[in-house]
Amino acid sequence: xxxxxxxxxxxxxxxxxxxxxxxxxxxxxxxxxxxxxxxxxxxxxxxxxxxxxxxxxxxxxxxxxxxxxxxxxxxxxxxxxxxxxxxxxxxxxxxxxxxxxxxxxxxxxxxxxxxxxxxxxxxxxxxxxxxxxxxxxxxxxxxxxxxxxxxxxxxxxxxxxxxxxxxxxxxxxxxxxxxxxxxxxxxxxxxxxxxxxxxxxxxxxxxxxxxxxxxxxxxxxxxxxxxxxxxxxxxxxxxxxxxxxxxxxxxxxxxxxxxxxxxxxxxxxxxxxxxxxxxxxx
Numbered sequence: 001x002x003x004x005x006x007x008x009x010x011x012x013x014x015x016x017x018x019x020x021x022x023x024x025x026x027x028x029x030x031x032x033x034x035x036x037x038x039x040x041x042x043x044x045x046x047x048x049x050x051x052x053x054x055x056x057x058x059x060x061x062x063x064x065x066x067x068x069x070x071x072x073x074x075x076x077x078x079x080x081x082x083x084x085x086x087x088x089x090x091x092x093x094x095x096x097x098x099x100x101x102x103x104x105x106x107x108x109x110x111x112x113x114x115x116x117x118x119x120x121x122x123x124x125x126x127x128x129x130x131x132x133x134x135x136x137x138x139x140x141x142x143x144x145x146x147x148x149x150x151x152x153x154x155x156x157x158x159x160x161x162x163x164x165x166x167x168x169x170x171x172x173x174x175x176x177x178x179x180x181x182x183x184x185x186x187x188x189x190x191x192x193x194x195x196x197x198x199x200x201x202x203x204x205x206x207x208x209x210x211x212x213x214x215x216x217x218x219x220x221x222x223x224x225x226x227x228x229x230x231x232x233x234x235x236x237x238x239x240x241x242x243x244x245x246x247x248x249x250x251x252x253x254x255x256x257x258x259x260x261x262x263x264x265x266x267x268x269x270x271x272x273x274x275x276x277x278x279x280x281x282x
Contacts, residue, residue: 001113001166003027003173007080009100010089011042011073013236013274014117017145018089020046023070024146025174030080031073039073046071049146081107085170087139089117092242097121101129101136113163115139119239120186120194120246123156133158137167140187141176143235152181152188185250186243194243197235198259200228204279205261211279229279232262233272237279241266 006022008015011033019029019042033039050064077100080086086108088100097116104114114136116126127133138154151171155164164180171178181187186194200214209217215227232240241262248256265271265278272278 001084001111001162003084003113003166003170005030005083007032007083007086008089009033009077009080009086009104010091010117011038011045012089012091013045013143014141014145015087015089016042016045016049017143018087018117018141019071020049020067020146021174021176023067027070027174029071030083031071032077032080033073033075035075036073039075043071043073053146077103078107080104082109083112084109085113085115085166087115087117089141092119092121092239094121094125097126098129101126105130105132111135113137113166115167117141119190120243122185122250123154123159123183127156127158134160135163137163138181138183138187139167139171140181140189142189149175149177150189151176151178153178154181154183154187156183186247190243191247194240195247195256197228197232197240198244198256198262201232201259201262201279204229205259233278233280233282235272236274237262237271238266 005028007030008019009032011031015031019031023029031042033042047068050067053059054061054064086104088097090096090100108114114130116138117140118138119140123138127136130136133156136156137159140152142148142150153167168178203214204211211229215229218224218227241258244256244258269275270277273282276282
């Protein structure tokens with residue numbers, strides 16, 4: 001299937017990034033969220049990203065305008081009914097995602113593909129919310145979406161080859177590199193990356209070094225482009241905690257226990273860049 005119109009549920013950081021790259025590839029996008037305020041905030045986020053790209057001469061004003069013109073905002077989930085594909089990009093919470101998927105099940109076209117942008121949850125378990133699990137797939141984008149080239153493509157137990165092939169084709173069409181990943185907690189990247197971030201937060205909590213020194217150590221000693229603590233703030237500490245909880249629960253292994261400081265920061269609402277304060281203050 002060739003994707004002409006794509007729906008996205010969730011106008012947050014990830015959903016807006018996905019909308020941006022898909023519209024830039026010539027795809028018409030319907031961006032959905034719970035109300036008009038959330039939609040306006042999401043559309044403003046896309047516009048701000050495009051403006052920065054124009055100011056840095058990475059995009060012309062005409063190209064930015066064309067990308068924006070392909071994105072339509074809607075607070076009605078029913079507006080996704082005629083989309084060729086819908087990507088659920090809600091917060092990393094299994095119950096919230098399942099509820100969205102159940103509602104989508106009665107609204108999308110019978111031949112439409114439904115994908116989830118989960119970063120750690122079981123694609124097979126989420127597929128249980130749908131009457132056609134063969135047309136459901138995991139499509140894990142990375143933040144910031146316009147810059148990060150990777151997409152993990154995750155088959156559920158019943159995902160069809162046609163659904164997988166169409167999803168891989170879409171990933172390539174929007175300029176990303178897809179990798180075929182088994183449905184396993186955290187998949188590949190987050191199973192490796194997030195425990196490293198968690199260990200950096202343990203080191204900070206134990207005063208092994210300051211946040212700046214931990215990040216400098218990993219940048220200069222491991223050649224990482226950004227330190228693990230700054231990366232945690234970029235990802236969102238709530239998302240990091242959610243992934244650690246999934247890994248700990250699914251593997252039943254205490255090596256995945258979330259750092260107490262991570263839990264404390266999330267409880268305090270200090271989620272990183274999106275809240276203005278996390279490990280660092282913005």
